[in-house]
Amino acid sequence: xxxxxxxxxxxxxxxxxxxxxxxxxxxxxxxxxxxxxxxxxxxxxxxxxxxxxxxxxxxxxxxxxxxxxxxxxxxxxxxxxxxxxxxxxxxxxxxxxxxxxxxxxxxxxxxxxxxxxxxxxxxxxxxxxxxxxxxxxxxxxxxxxxxxxxxxxxxxxxxxxxxxxxxxxxxxxxxxxxxxxxxxxxxxxxxxxxxxxxxxxxxxxxxxxxxxxxxxxxxxxxxxxxxxxxxxxxxxxxxxxxxxxxxxxxxxxxxxxxxxxxxxxxxxxxxxxxxxxxxxxxxxxxxxxxxxxxxxxxxxxxxxxxxxxxxxxxxxxxxxxxxxxxxxxxxxxxx
Amino acid sequence: xxxxxxxxxxxxxxxxxxxxxxxxxxxxxxxxxxxxxxxxxxxxxxxxxxxxxxxxxxxxxxxxxxxxxxxxxxxxxxxxxxxxxxxxxxxxxxxxxxxxxxxxxxxxxxxxxxxxxxxxxxxxxxxxxxxxxxxxxxxxxxxxxxxxxxxxxxxxxxxxxxxxxxxxxxxxxxxxxxxxxxxxxxxxxxxxxxxxxxxxxxxxxxxxxxxxxxxxxxxxxxxxxxxxxxxxxxxxxxxxxxxxxxxxxxxxxxxxxxxxxxxxxxxxxxxxxxxxxxxxxxxxxxxxxxxxxxxxxxxxxxxxxxxxxxxxxxxxxxxxxxxxxxxxxxxxxxx
DNA sequence: CTGAAAGCGCTTACAG
DNA sequence: CTGAAAGCGCTTACAG
Numbered sequence: 001x002x003x004x005x006x007x008x009x010x011x012x013x014x015x016x017x018x019x020x021x022x023x024x025x026x027x028x029x030x031x032x033x034x035x036x037x038x039x040x041x042x043x044x045x046x047x048x049x050x051x052x053x054x055x056x057x058x059x060x061x062x063x064x065x066x067x068x069x070x071x072x073x074x075x076x077x078x079x080x081x082x083x084x085x086x087x088x089x090x091x092x093x094x095x096x097x098x099x100x101x102x103x104x105x106x107x108x109x110x111x112x113x114x115x116x117x118x119x120x121x122x123x124x125x126x127x128x129x130x131x132x133x134x135x136x137x138x139x140x141x142x143x144x145x146x147x148x149x150x151x152x153x154x155x156x157x158x159x160x161x162x163x164x165x166x167x168x169x170x171x172x173x174x175x176x177x178x179x180x181x182x183x184x185x186x187x188x189x190x191x192x193x194x195x196x197x198x199x200x201x202x203x204x205x206x207x208x209x210x211x212x213x214x215x216x217x218x219x220x221x222x223x224x225x226x227x228x229x230x231x232x233x234x235x236x237x238x239x240x241x242x243x244x245x246x247x248x249x250x251x252x253x254x255x256x257x258x259x260x261x262x263x264x265x266x267x268x269x270x271x272x273x274x275x276x277x278x279x280x281x282x283x284x285x286x287x288x289x290x291x292x293x294x295x296x297x298x299x300x301x302x303x304x305x306x307x308x309x310x311x312x313x314x315x316x317x318x319x320x321x322x323x324x325x326x327x328x329x330x331x332x333x334x335x
Numbered sequence: 336x337x338x339x340x341x342x343x344x345x346x347x348x349x350x351x352x353x354x355x356x357x358x359x360x361x362x363x364x365x366x367x368x369x370x371x372x373x374x375x376x377x378x379x380x381x382x383x384x385x386x387x388x389x390x391x392x393x394x395x396x397x398x399x400x401x402x403x404x405x406x407x408x409x410x411x412x413x414x415x416x417x418x419x420x421x422x423x424x425x426x427x428x429x430x431x432x433x434x435x436x437x438x439x440x441x442x443x444x445x446x447x448x449x450x451x452x453x454x455x456x457x458x459x460x461x462x463x464x465x466x467x468x469x470x471x472x473x474x475x476x477x478x479x480x481x482x483x484x485x486x487x488x489x490x491x492x493x494x495x496x497x498x499x500x501x502x503x504x505x506x507x508x509x510x511x512x513x514x515x516x517x518x519x520x521x522x523x524x525x526x527x528x529x530x531x532x533x534x535x536x537x538x539x540x541x542x543x544x545x546x547x548x549x550x551x552x553x554x555x556x557x558x559x560x561x562x563x564x565x566x567x568x569x570x571x572x573x574x575x576x577x578x579x580x581x582x583x584x585x586x587x588x589x590x591x592x593x594x595x596x597x598x599x600x601x602x603x604x605x606x607x608x609x610x611x612x613x614x615x616x617x618x619x620x621x622x623x624x625x626x627x628x629x630x631x632x633x634x635x636x637x638x639x640x641x642x643x644x645x646x647x648x649x650x651x652x653x654x655x656x657x658x659x660x661x662x663x664x665x666x667x668x669x670x
Numbered sequence: 671c672t673g674a675a676a677g678c679g680c681t682t683a684c685a686g
Numbered sequence: 687c688t689g690a691a692a693g694c695g696c697t698t699a700c701a702g
Contacts, residue, residue: 004695006694006695006696007695007696008695016672016673017672017673017674018674018695018696018697019672019673019674019675019697019698020671020672020673022696022698023672023697023698025696025697031671031672032671032672033672036671036672048472050448051452051696052393052452052454052695052696053452053454054389054392054393054398054453054454054694054695054696055694055695055696055697056695056696056697057389057678057696058389058390058393058678058679058680058694058696059677059678059695059696059697059698060678060696061678063389073414073417073418079408079409082408083408083435086435095449095453097432098433100421113385114430116385117385117386117387118388118389118430119387119388137383254615254619257616257619258619261618261619261621280589281589281592281616281620283593283596284589284592284596285616285620285621286596286620286621339679341678341679341680342679342680342681343679343680351688351689352688352689352690353679353680353690354681354682354688354689354690354691355687355688355689357680358681358682360681366687366688367687367688368687368688371687371688386679386680387678387679387680389678389679389680390678390679390680390681391679391680391681392680392694393678393679393680393694393695393696394680394681394682394693394694395680395681395694396694
């Protein structure tokens with residue numbers, strides 16, 4: 001590669017000092033002669049000078065970059081979340097680096113270390129549920145960070161969450177209104193205490209209780225995504241199977257729909273279905289899909305805004321606040 | 336934020352020089368006493384030292400980071416492509432920054448400038464079709480870059496492309512075998528000369544010609560994604576509408592399916608459908624969807640590997656080579 | 671209105 | 687086997 005032009009080259013060519021070029025580049029021309037200004041501008045064009053962000057970052061101890069670690073990039077919501085964060089950041093001239101932890105705490109840790117080594121100014125994380133010590137260290141260091149979607153108890157980091165109890169209640173109420181009383185639920189494992197999963201199971205139980213229905217163990221299938229079909233086999237092919245199924249996310253929904261197709265289960269006649277995440281094909285699927293919409297764009301936008309405030313030292317509050325957002329039931333044909 | 340520990344802190348605390356610490360960090364302990372080694376290791380743990388990648392990058396003039404600019408993050412293929420690139424890169428200790436040009440040449444240019452300012456070592460781009468001068472400059476500067484999916488004539492940059500002619504031929508042949516001879520096609524605008532679009536239209540025409548069918552103008556709908564439904568209105572509600580429709584990508588497919596649902600068009604009875612991009616819901620949709628599979632994982636992996644070679648100066652070839660990959664027809668229920 | 675100098679945190683060629 | 691020094695490309699406080 002050809003050697004790049006630096007500020008020193010521009011300075012020499014324009015017969016001024018590096019300081020003056022730097023002042024020009026940073027728009028501080030308060031005391032600069034018109035003529036000097038023009039000469040520098042021309043030189044920059046002529047030499048095709050491009051600033052070196054790395055040098056600038058080292059000097060300023062600020063990279064104008066934040067890191068985002070999503071739990072699983074395959075969720076349909078991830079691209080919306082990323083877009084919302086990009087929107088907020090680019091309007092404030094901040095850059096975004098996105099990493100996918102893939103629900104793996106080791107990857108999460110590796111990415112956090114990498115991003116910190118790259119000196120990002122702050123972090124938005126969908127925590128996998130481990131790495132608690134790491135987060136504590138970051139809190140101690142006063143490193144700007146916010147959580148999305150999940151919170152970790154005992155760590156004072158602001159978190160932007162769905163009102164998961166309400167999400168479950170909306171689904172259960174809708175089923176009950178439709179005359180169902182055998183209502184199942186399917187969720188990924190709860191071992192890492194991942195907030196939305198835990199809270200949605202709680203919400204499901206409470207909603208049933210509210211309607212005087214006992215929550216049956218056999219109606220709650222807790223299973224890895226690649227075991228969903230076996231779980232459904234267990235749950236649905238019994239003497240009193242559920243007639244309605246509440247699904248906690250879009251990836252599980254795909255498995256349920258696939259299973260229903262394989263086994264010729266008619267939705268909603270044989271099994272009514274409501275899932276959290278308003279998937280893009282909800283309107284074009286047959287039947288159309290009743291879903292719970294999460295305001296993830298707003299959540300991500302607000303998270304990004306708060307993080308930028310923290311980075312700029314404009315957030316006087318102590319960490320550990322929880323911001324809740326209301327889900328919305330979108331009734332379509334599957335319930 | 337608390338001040339970070341630097342190499343100087345470690346050096347002082349371990350009573351050695353900065354050079355020695357740096358040697359240690361970079362694994363060059365050929366001539367280092369066991370004792371020194373241990374003392375440094377202990378100090379690093381004790382102080383919680385974390386390297387500063389920015390300083391290292393400035394010194395080495397190498398960031399170990401590449402940039403990826405996808406044309407449109409909403410394509411279902413994007414996440415696969417990104418994953419493939421991440422895989423290759425992380426195995427070589429390279430980092431990846433992904434940007435979404437959103438089919439907007441201005442955004443593309445802004446991102447390229449930003450990534451170059453950040454001193455990325457190379458670039459993988461799905462070019463939007465403009466910014467030709469910018470690419471020429473990069474070629475002149477010998478900046479490592481490869482194109483994916485699209486190529487730009489007159490610019491000597493290696494490109495990884497689908498055999499788009501074959502993709503069209505597979506679809507048309509399948510329709511013909513099914514007894515169709517009124518075969519339509521729908522594609523986004525061709526004005527930016529975006530390679531897959533142009534080549535797929537050509538392939539469609541050639542395949543029809545091969546079967547002695549005249550390509551009718553009215554059967555090729557060229558339209559923006561948000562105008563697809565109007566286009567279908569024009570094409571399908573005539574005296575001799577096509578009985579089969581070839582769709583060039585997943586986003587257009589969504590619109591077609593939505594339209595079919597609204598107008599109660601039965602797929603495949605009223606209209607057979609084949610699209611490029613093996614979408615995730617192809618198997619669970621009713622009907623299941625006949626698609627053209629692109630080996631995008633391999634394409635992206637090979638592109639990333641070549642780029643890393645270029646960065647390491649291990650690719651002796653002149654740029655401008657085109658690597659073609661074979662698509663595959665996956666016959667399901669919609670054709 | 672502009673310049674010389676110091677320093678951000680590293681790495682490396684060189685000296686010893 | 688280890689250290690002192692220079693330098694990567696910037697920015698800024700200070701001097702004039």
